[in-house]
Amino acid sequence: MPNPKRRHSHQRKNTRRAHDRLVAGSRSECPNCHEQKLPHRVCPHCGYYRDREVIAVPER
Amino acid sequence: MRHRNYGYKLGRNTSHRRALLRNLVTSLVLEERVETTVPKAKAMRPWAEHMITLGKRGTLHARRQAAAYLQSPAAVQKLFDTLSARFGDRPGGYTRIIKTRFRAGDNADMAMIEFLGSEAIQRQKKERRAERAEKRAAAAREAAEKQAPAAEPGPDKPE
Numbered sequence: 759m760p761n762p763k764r765r766h767s768h769q770r771k772n773t774r775r776a777h778d779r780l781v782a783g784s785r786s787e788c789p790n791c792h793e794q795k796l797p798h799r800v801c802p803h804c805g806y807y808r809d810r811e812v813i814a815v816p817e818r
Numbered sequence: 819m820r821h822r823n824y825g826y827k828l829g830r831n832t833s834h835r836r837a838l839l840r841n842l843v844t845s846l847v848l849e850e851r852v853e854t855t856v857p858k859a860k861a862m863r864p865w866a867e868h869m870i871t872l873g874k875r876g877t878l879h880a881r882r883q884a885a886a887y888l889q890s891p892a893a894v895q896k897l898f899d900t901l902s903a904r905f906g907d908r909p910g911g912y913t914r915i916i917k918t919r920f921r922a923g924d925n926a927d928m929a930m931i932e933f934l935g936s937e938a939i940q941r942q943k944k945e946r947r948a949e950r951a952e953k954r955a956a957a958a959r960e961a962a963e964k965q966a967p968a969a970e971p972g973p974d975k976p977e
Contacts, residue, residue, distance in 0.1 A: 798917060799917045799918070799919075800916060800917065800918045800919070802919065807916050811916070813916060813918055813930060
């Protein structure tokens with residue numbers, strides 16, 4: 759079985775991982791209640807989509 | 819390659835898929851708005867629009883074609899008499915799909931599909947729902963009041 763010839767340094771490992779990172783998912787602002795919401799989706803806070811279209815009626 | 823692989827299979831065999839889509843389209847015609855998963859909404863959209871096309875054509879043949887697809891005669895009647903008339907000069911694009919939420923239980927991406935111009939009908943439905951909820955709440959209050967005095971005089975808890 760082939761095996762690594764040389765041990766990789768910490769720097770080499772860390773340099774390789776320099777571009778590995780988590781990216782925050784995109785959010786957009788609801789034009790009605792100004793909460794953060796998923797784009798292209800009904801606002802879960804106020805039930806509006808594209809100002810004035812009430813879809814879901816949130817309880818509470 | 820997904821060349822020439824048009825459409826949605828929805829994990830069902832042909833007959834199951836056809837029945838599912840017919841049920842969905844029939845419900846949509848009758849209720850004007852349906853909430854379902856995004857792929858199902860997208861799969862039923864061409865059929866829903868085709869039904870309107872048939873309704874606008876208005877011939878006996880078109881009526882029979884619609885009756886062969888829709889699951890209930892009432893839906894055919896509504897399609898030809900009231901629904902299609904709304905879309906007189908609109909060249910297609912009779913439905914709207916809006917993504918709504920992620921279903922509790924399986925986290926499925928949900929959407930509602932509706933016919934354009936059904937806002938007034940939806941408002942009426944909402945009012946009727948509110949009325950019914952009000953009535954139910956009132957009945958529950960009444961029942962609770964009847965129960966409470968009956969329970970008070972005879973507490974069978976040994977103190």
